[in-house]
Amino acid sequence: MADACKYSSGTLYHFPNFHFIREQREVKRFQKIFNRYLTRKLGLESVLRIRCSRGLSLHSFYGNFFIRSTDLLTLANVSPDAAVGAQLMIDEKLGDDRKEVVFQAALLYTSSKGRWDGLG
Numbered sequence: 001m002a003d004a005c006k007y008s009s010g011t012l013y014h015f016p017n018f019h020f021i022r023e024q025r026e027v028k029r030f031q032k033i034f035n036r037y038l039t040r041k042l043g044l045e046s047v048l049r050i051r052c053s054r055g056l057s058l059h060s061f062y063g064n065f066f067i068r069s070t071d072l073l074t075l076a077n078v079s080p081d082a083a084v085g086a087q088l089m090i091d092e093k094l095g096d097d098r099k100e101v102v103f104q105a106a107l108l109y110t111s112s113k114g115r116w117d118g119l120g
Contacts, residue, residue, distance in 0.1 A: 011037065011081070036081075043078040043109030050086060053101040059089040078109055 013033055020027055048065070049072050050058055058071065062085035065073040073084065094101070 040079050040081060042112050043107070044076075044112070046075045046078045046107060046109035048073045048075060048078075048084065048108075049106050051104045052088070053103075055090065055092045055094050055098075056101055057089050057091050058086045060087040061085065062087075075109075078107065 015026060015030060018026055018030070047068070051071055052058060061067060061073060063073075063083065065075045065084065068074050075082075075084075
């Protein structure tokens with residue numbers, strides 16, 4: 001099962017004691033989830049770069065991806081249902097005159113039609 005999650009951006013559904021005759025409510029739930037899984041938009045061979053203001057750094061990342069460098073992640077595929085988490089670290093005092101910090105994320109992926117698309 002770990003390999004299935006690794007290459008599906010962490011998507012794994014569990015239906016304990018599923019029986020298609022006894023549990024009509026579970027059948028409808030399965031149909032809804034499976035239909036969403038097959039019809040949602042999908043990006044393939046994607047890379048994600050995340051940057052932040054000076055004095056801050058992204059310490060750790062959480063999700064299903066490969067880390068290429070300190071701010072670059074490679075994902076097997078992405079969908080609107082996928083998420084990535086990051087832990088922020090304050091490297092130096094930000095100062096009293098600084099009232100805001102900035103984050104930038106850019107996602108580059110191949111669409112299911114074979115074109116490179118980007119979100120930023």
